[in-house]
Amino acid sequence: MGGAGDSLTRRLTPRELNRATLARQLLLERARLPVVDGVRRAVALQAQEPPSPYLALWNRLADFDPADLDAAFANQQVVKATLMRVTLHAVAGSDYPAFHEAMQPTLRGARLHDRRFRRSGFTPEEADALLPDVVGFAGSPRSSAEAEGWLDDRLGETPKPGLWWAFRQYGPIVQHPTGGPWAFGPRPAYVAAAQQQRPGEQTASIGWLARRYLEGFGPASLADIGQFTMLGRPLIRDALAAIEDDLVRLEAADGSVLWDVPRAILPAEDAPAPPRLLPMWDSVLLAYADRSRLVPPEYRRRVSQSNGDLLPTILVDGYVAGVWRPVEDGIVVSAFHRLDDDAWDGLATEASALDGFLSSRDRRIYTRYDRWFAEVRPAEVRTLGR
Numbered sequence: 065m066g067g068a069g070d071s072l073t074r075r076l077t078p079r080e081l082n083r084a085t086l087a088r089q090l091l092l093e094r095a096r097l098p099v100v101d102g103v104r105r106a107v108a109l110q111a112q113e114p115p116s117p118y119l120a121l122w123n124r125l126a127d128f129d130p131a132d133l134d135a136a137f138a139n140q141q142v143v144k145a146t147l148m149r150v151t152l153h154a155v156a157g158s159d160y161p162a163f164h165e166a167m168q169p170t171l172r173g174a175r176l177h178d179r180r181f182r183r184s185g186f187t188p189e190e191a192d193a194l195l196p197d198v199v200g201f202a203g204s205p206r207s208s209a210e211a212e213g214w215l216d217d218r219l220g221e222t223p224k225p226g227l228w229w230a231f232r233q234y235g236p237i238v239q240h241p242t243g244g245p246w247a248f249g250p251r252p253a254y255v256a257a258a259q260q261q262r263p264g265e266q267t268a269s270i271g272w273l274a275r276r277y278l279e280g281f282g283p284a285s286l287a288d289i290g291q292f293t294m295l296g297r298p299l300i301r302d303a304l305a306a307i308e309d310d311l312v313r314l315e316a317a318d319g320s321v322l323w324d325v326p327r328a329i330l331p332a333e334d335a336p337a338p339p340r341l342l343p344m345w346d347s348v349l350l351a352y353a354d355r356s357r358l359v360p361p362e363y364r365r366r367v368s369q370s371n372g373d374l375l376p377t378i379l380v381d382g383y384v385a386g387v388w389r390p391v392e393d394g395i396v397v398s399a400f401h402r403l404d405d406d407a408w409d410g411l412a413t414e415a416s417a418l419d420g421f422l423s424s425r426d427r428r429i430y431t432r433y434d435r436w437f438a439e440v441r442p443a444e445v446r447t448l449g450r
Contacts, residue, residue, distance in 0.1 A: 075315040076283060076322065079333035081357050082382045086337055087329045088280050089348050090124035091379070093338075097125055099132040100141045100156055107280035108153040108163075110345035111144050114246035115429045117154040119343035119376075122421055130425060137241045137248075140258040144248065145238040149294045149350075150174045152239070157259060159276060164236060165262040165269040170294050171234040184226040191230065198231045202256040205240040208232075211254065236260055245426035270295065270303035275310075275325060277351075283314045283322035283330075287353040337382035339410040341395070341418050344430055345374045349384070359384045363400050369436050376430060380407045387440055388415070390427050394449030395419055398442035412448045419449035 076084075086092045090105055102125045103109060109117040122128050136142035140157045147153045147160075147167050155163055164171075175181055176188040186194075201214055211228045219227075231237065232254050240255040241247040263269050274289050281292065289300050304311070304323060314322040342349070348358055355364060363384055367375050375387045378397055385407075386399035395415040403411075422429065 075317065075319075076330075077333055078317055078357070079382075080330065081283065081316070081322075083331040083333055083335045083337065084283060084329065085281060085348055085351075085357055086382050087331050087335070088282070091337070091340055091348070091382075092331065092335060094124060094126040096127070099125070099128070099136050102128075103136070103142050103154060104156040104159065105280065106347065107159075107276050108148060108155045108347055110343075110347050110350065111152040111154040113344050113430065114244075114248040115426075116343040116345060117142075117144075118246055118425070119341075119418075120346055122418070123340050123342060123346075130421075134241065134247050140238065143238040143257065145257070146171065146233040148292055150233070153347075160238070160257060161236075161259050161262050162269040162272040163276075164257070165264075165266060166273040167293065167295070168234070168266065169296065169299060175230040175234045178230070180223075180225050181227070181230040184222040186222075186227065191227070195231065195235050198228075199236060199256045199260070202237055202254055205253040205255045207251065207253055236262075246429075267299075267303050267306055270299055271307045274300060274303050274323075275307060278311070278323055278325050279328065281348075281351045282328060283324040284352065285316070285320055285322055288351065289323075291353040292351045337379070339407060339414050340379040341388050341397075341411075341414050342377045342379060344376050344433070346377070349374060349377065358382070366400060366440055369439075373433055373436060375433065375436055375440075378411060380411070386442060387437065389434065389437055390419070390422055390429060391447065392427075394447045396437075396445065396447050398437065398440050399444040399446075400440075401443050403444065408446065415448035416450070 099121065102121055106124060109120045111117045118130050118133055121133060137144065142154055143157050143160050144152060144154050145160065147155065147163050150170060176191060208228060212224055215227050236257045237254050238257050239248060240253040242249045242253050273293065277289055277292055278284060286297060286300055290297050312324050312326055314324055316322050349355065359367065360383055367377050367384060367387060376389060377384045378386045378388055380403060385401065386397060388395055388397045395418055397411055397415065
């Protein structure tokens with residue numbers, strides 16, 4: 065395939081796009097990779113619920129040992145920080161500086177223009193001037209209470225959440241493991257990112273983020289990159305223009321332009337896609353403006369709840385076909401349509417392995433979201449696993 069200046073050479077079917085995503089996200093076949101390499105291949109793992117990055121990697125890596133992810137979090141080879149979509153993600157430590165710089169327009173806008181920051185009486189310029197001292201204080205892990213107390217001692221008492229809430233989300237500060245089965249407990253600790261040096265050129269950092277996105281989620285459109293990042297389209301357009309000679313162009317079924325990296329994986333549309341049990345908010349379900357790449361339109365409202373919670377989903381033949389949750393005696397799978405015996409056999413194998421994986425750490429995951437499962441209206445329900 066040629067560069068961006070060439071004529072559009074290939075139109076991809078929706079199933080080809082589906083298989084491309086699954087292959088690049090290691091969901092067609094589990095890969096034998098070290099944990100950090102697995103995170104890099106996935107680009108960014110949604111992490112607002114502590115178990116989710118672990119379950120995401122369990123779905124993607126052969127013989128995944130959660131202790132390896134514990135260690136990677138502890139030494140910041142993998143970091144958990146507020147990044148794309150102003151949401152907690154787990155990303156490779158080597159990607160974090162460019163990702164963080166790329167996301168500054170959104171992070172700053174979402175935090176320094178929020179009423180919780182503004183009621184502190186500080187301006188964005190004053191916050192920027194204070195940020196180096198805050199980062200210095202966070203050179204050792206700090207709780208929110210410790211950080212707020214330090215700020216109060218220095219500046220006088222301010223409303224909370226406010227200053228620290230903004231600093232820890234737009235500044236170069238990451239979450240620090242506090243222990244427990246999934247490394248991060250209900251009361252997070254925060255520490256300055258080990259890598260404070262940024263590329264220093266925002267367009268180049270957005271280009272880096274866009275290229276990494278395409279490696280893990282391409283082929284994709286400008287709108288898809290916007291959905292994944294929540295950056296403004298002019299910023300993305302400028303960044304793509306700067307790297308377009310290093311990209312290739314394809315067509316979607318509707319004729320729209322898709323960008324991709326050269327020589328990337330593009331499996332055939334009939335490539336087998338084994339069943340998978342994805343965690344809450346798995347990135348593949350949130351990475352596109354058109355979620356029908358993996359989520360049939362008629363099922364979107366069933367998996368994405370009114371407040372934005374995205375339930376743990378099952379994939380059958382590469383598409384969302386229901387939801388799952390752990391119970392005392394196994395894994396309850398609620399299918400949105402009737403599945404054939406082969407699909408149920410594959411799900412049973414996955415559920416048995418997942419049941420063992422959860423039992424080795426903590427089965428009580430996602431329990432505060434149980435109320436949503438009463439609204440799913442499944443066609444079939446089975447308890448699988450043990």
